[in-house]
Each structure stands twice: as C-alpha cells, then as structure tokens.
Amino acid sequence: MKHFSNEFCQMQLYDQFVVLTINENVEFTLEKASIIRDKLLQYYKSKNFVLISHRKHKHNVYPEIYKQGQLNNMKGLAVVSSDDKERDKAIIEQPLYGKSFVFFSCLEDAKSWAKGYF
Numbered sequence: 001m002k003h004f005s006n007e008f009c010q011m012q013l014y015d016q017f018v019v020l021t022i023n024e025n026v027e028f029t030l031e032k033a034s035i036i037r038d039k040l041l042q043y044y045k046s047k048n049f050v051l052i053s054h055r056k057h058k059h060n061v062y063p064e065i066y067k068q069g070q071l072n073n074m075k076g077l078a079v080v081s082s083d084d085k086e087r088d089k090a091i092i093e094q095p096l097y098g099k100s101f102v103f104f105s106c107l108e109d110a111k112s113w114a115k116g117y118f
Contacts, residue, residue: 004039008032013043017050017114019107024057033065040071050076050100050117052110055086066096076100076117078110 002013008026012019018040022028040049051074077097079090082105094101100117104110 002043006035009036011036011039013040014114016048016118017052017111018043019052019054019111021054021056022059022061024059026057026059028059028061028065030062030064030068033062037071040074044071044073046073048073048075048118050074050078050114052078052080052107052114054107054110055079055081055083061089061093063093063096066093070097074099076102076114078102078104078113080104080107080110082106 004011004013008023008028009032010021010023020036026032040051076099079086079093079102081087081090081103087103090103102110102113104113
C-alpha cells in the first residue's frame, strides 16, 4: 500500500482499490479532482481499480467531477459514511456515475467489496 496526501485529501492506494478521504469543509472541485486523477493514473496506469470515497468529513462534491475526465480503468465507486445526509447526497450523485456505484456505512465492508470486485 502507498499513501498520498495534500492540503485537501488523503489516499491509500492498494493493488485493486484506493481509499480517498476528503478533508473537512473542502469544496471538491474539478481542479482538485484532476490532481487526484493524475495521481491515480500514475499509480494504476491502465490497471483496473475501484475507488472508495470515505466520507468521514463534511465536504461538497461538485457534479461536474462525474461528467468530465473519468478514468476508463476506474470500474466502480463506493461511498462510505455512517451519516444519513451523506447517503442522501450519494443517491443524488449515483445517476451521474455510469458504472458500479454502491454505498456502505462501514469502511471494512467497502474494502471487502473492492477486494472481491475483480
């Protein structure tokens, strides 16, 4: 596993999946998503993976992130949160992502899903 962090997020990069945690009160814009995409492209190259968005902090996700520049080798997205409001936000985001999109309340459950995905 490899770690990456900057002023707005932390990532734990595993062989088949990445756990992304956005920091508290961040406006998660297309520009920030591009930084993450570049890091994922460097790490996974053309290898398939899934992304786990661990939403343990409140932050805003801009819808254009789903519409522009998705990586072809990112095959699925899991949103993890125990907060009902985050689940409601994820339900709104789900139609914007055209691949496998699931919701978990426990990070370990999401990791198990990711490990069994391929």
